[in-house]
Amino acid sequence: MTFFGNRHLTTALETLAPQRGEGKAYAFKGRGVGRVRALSLAVLSACAILALDVGGLRAAPKQPTAKEPPAPATAKPNPLDLKRELPSPYSANAEGARPAAANPNADAAYGAYQRGRYVTAFREATKRIEANPKDAAAMTLLGELYNQGLGVKQDPKRAHEWYRLAAAQNDANAMASLGLMAMDGRGQPKDEKAGRAWLEQAARKGQPSASYNLALIQLAGSKPEDLAAAVANFRTAAEAEVPAAQYALGVLYLQGKGVTRDTTQAAQWFRRAADNGDLGAEVEFAIRLFNGDGVPKDEARAARYFLHAAQRGNAIAQNRIAKLYVAGRGVSKNLVEAAAWNLAAASQGRADAGLDQSTAGLNPDERRRAEALAADRANLSQ
Numbered sequence: 001m002t003f004f005g006n007r008h009l010t011t012a013l014e015t016l017a018p019q020r021g022e023g024k025a026y027a028f029k030g031r032g033v034g035r036v037r038a039l040s041l042a043v044l045s046a047c048a049i050l051a052l053d054v055g056g057l058r059a060a061p062k063q064p065t066a067k068e069p070p071a072p073a074t075a076k077p078n079p080l081d082l083k084r085e086l087p088s089p090y091s092a093n094a095e096g097a098r099p100a101a102a103n104p105n106a107d108a109a110y111g112a113y114q115r116g117r118y119v120t121a122f123r124e125a126t127k128r129i130e131a132n133p134k135d136a137a138a139m140t141l142l143g144e145l146y147n148q149g150l151g152v153k154q155d156p157k158r159a160h161e162w163y164r165l166a167a168a169q170n171d172a173n174a175m176a177s178l179g180l181m182a183m184d185g186r187g188q189p190k191d192e193k194a195g196r197a198w199l200e201q202a203a204r205k206g207q208p209s210a211s212y213n214l215a216l217i218q219l220a221g222s223k224p225e226d227l228a229a230a231v232a233n234f235r236t237a238a239e240a241e242v243p244a245a246q247y248a249l250g251v252l253y254l255q256g257k258g259v260t261r262d263t264t265q266a267a268q269w270f271r272r273a274a275d276n277g278d279l280g281a282e283v284e285f286a287i288r289l290f291n292g293d294g295v296p297k298d299e300a301r302a303a304r305y306f307l308h309a310a311q312r313g314n315a316i317a318q319n320r321i322a323k324l325y326v327a328g329r330g331v332s333k334n335l336v337e338a339a340a341w342n343l344a345a346a347s348q349g350r351a352d353a354g355l356d357q358s359t360a361g362l363n364p365d366e367r368r369r370a371e372a373l374a375a376d377r378a379n380l381s382q
Contacts, residue, residue, distance in 0.1 A: 118151025136169035156187030175202035208240035246273035263294030303330030318345035343374035
């Protein structure tokens with residue numbers, strides 16, 4: 001899903017993280033279609049400026065995923081197990097985030113929504129409301145369909161109406177959506193005060209997206225209690241496996257902002273966010289691994305994380321893995337691979353004169369191979 005950002009929050013949050021790269025929008029679908037959107041995620045990034053010995057590694061910058069409650073037999077990963085690895089073809093016996101097992105008790109309307117059968121979802125949700133006019137989850141689902149134009153013509157006003165009806169039935173997901181719509185002036189006049197009130201109401205109920213977005217607003221506050229509240233709300237969302245919130249907690253622990261500085265906790269949250277697909281967290285956890293910061297030093301494992309992020313199109317990771325190939329740190333020295341990744345990063349605006357010089361000695365055949373690999377990698381996207 002694509003959501004609409006609130007640019008006014010960016011400046012206030014830049015003190016936490018001045019340069020992660022591009023911001024992203026996140027979506028977290030739960031029963032009743034609760035949402036997570038990064039109002040200003042770009043400014044929560046690049047928290048660490050820790051250098052690699054190989055030439056200066058700096059911090060870096062989902063596809064939305066539908067999630068249902070995991071099957072009871074599925075063991076919950078130990079959040080303190082920093083040895084777990086992200087799934088990757090280059091990571092032998094790697095563990096990581098796995099799709100949750102389908103919930104056999106999921107209702108037909110939401111099940112159809114998750115499978116992309118939006119017309120069926122609309123029909124089933126409508127039938128449920130006809131049978132029970134107080135079915136808040138079905139109301140919220142209809143609001144989401146109208147809000148995004150899925151299976152029906154996009155109509156923010158109709159979406160707002162359905163969300164209001166669901167909120168009147170005490171549905172926290174609808175409240176969270178109303179908060180975002182009020183902040184954006186979507187389906188109603190823009191009203192940031194009302195938007196915050198809706199987010200606060202949903203956050204008190206533990207709704208993850210509301211907790212995350214409210215934390216971003218609180219982080220911009222000037223009072224000490226604002227920061228404490230932001231940390232608490234980030235934690236609520238992070239425990240619900242919202243990757244942006246997990247990344248934010250990692251930033252806060254690394255900087256000692258609102259919490260006692262704890263590099264082990266920072267590494268833990270970066271690893272959990274990486275498991276949930278956050279590219280910046282992959283790079284941050286790789287930094288911790290390479291430098292032995294909050295986690296045992298492991299250059300080979302760090303290289304696997306950099307390579308995984310590079311293969312997903314992250315320019316900073318591409319630059320970093322190129323440095324490792326030049327130095328033969330964590331991977332076997334390979335100047336063709338180094339040149340290829342350097343060219344891929346440069347095509348995204350991350351040129352590196354040092355890498356250019358290090359790979360300048362390739363012969364014509366090696367240069368052609370590197371350029372061919374880079375051309376293939378230029379199509380990778382984050």
